[in-house]
Amino acid sequence: MVSVLIPSQLTAYTEGATRVPAAGQTVDAVLRDLDARFPGLRFRVVDEQNRVRRHMRIFVGREETRTVGRSLADGDELLIFGALSGG
């Protein structure tokens, strides 16, 4: 299992939860697992071409990934953030 940090922008999907467990061996698989439980969440983070959206950031531990194919190990921490942007 992976522990996922949910940013404020997405807590409307997770009934307010800011950290949820998820299953999957890649970032993509984890996002799909989350989407199965929280419908619509994935599309707001990743576009239809499987690209992480421009103003979203995903870290595995302290390492950022822009690729949803990034592999994960059991016990990893996946952190999703809204990037510093906008006004």
Next chain:
Amino acid sequence: MTEAIQLLVGTRKGAWRLRSSAARQAWRVEGPLFLGQIINHFVVDPRDPKAMLMAASTGHLGPTILRSTDGGDTWVEARQPPAFPSGEPHGRSVHHTFWLEPGHASEPGVWWAGASPPSLFRSVDEGDTWESVKGLNEHPKAMDWFPPLDEGTPDGPMIAGIVIDPRDARHMYLATPMAGVLETTDQGESWRPLNQNVRCDYLPDPYPEIGQDAHQIALAPTNPDRIWQQNHCGIYRLDRPAERWDRIGDAMPREVGDIGFSIVPHPRCADTAWVFPMDGTEVWPRVSPDGRPAVYRTRDGGLSWERQDKGFPREQGWFTVKRQAMCGDGRDPVGLYLGTTSGELWMSDDEGESFRQIAAHLPEIYSVNAAPL
């Protein structure tokens, strides 16, 4: 007409509703809905007035469609928002949905969505799931008509308007910022440009087949062969089956010009329409010329225009009204509504003879729609 009325207001920071009795005198402001979400369009389904859709996104999150089937009391997200097919050859993804259009009266549950980058989507289940309209999105000339650009107003190029012929569900027009007006007679399977005599001040050939920037188009409700167009380069009218637009904005006062975003046809008189001119000189300030806001009305098909500014600031009124932010309500006399980028809502309940402010201090207004309550 005795029905109460509502205004649906989409802003850069959420949605608001204003409600009034049929008298249209006192307005109650309700909201926000979805505070912080960018609401480009907020529309009621005239075939089922309890059904509403919003086109939403945020600075961070991807785009979605929000749906209500109970008149706006509760909302759910579309199960499958507009999106290109995964792996499509140009690598496009929907940045935001800009325009939501209820389908033809004969097709309950059908909606159309115009998005950025310029693309068209269709739903047959009241906006719950959306499919790419291949006839446009995969058209052989799609990348010529809509070359990839990051910039544009607002936030990238988009399908800026969808118009359906009330006599024929298969006959539609699109307003686009780079290919002008496109027409289909087979409900989106094939498209062709419809831009004769529409000027492009910004291209070497000022009258090309494509390249025009159609800010908004509208059919005259009592004569759907008449198309009004507010273009980046003037105000035009086309009476089908003719193909050549007339620049009726040439009759506007020269010091005001004929640049703007919106055009609103009269619900019962095909010769009458309103525009809200903005300054298109030099560096294109896109504010009321000379800081004196005014609506202009034609009652003779564009041969002449009259200024309507009673109630607006007499000076230092630098209004910008975006293309979805001016509308009529279809009542008698017609109510006109406009929302500014500075968050003010203005209305006229006498066909533009006088205006008054009905709300202020809202976020930047993107769209205003009037509907029965």
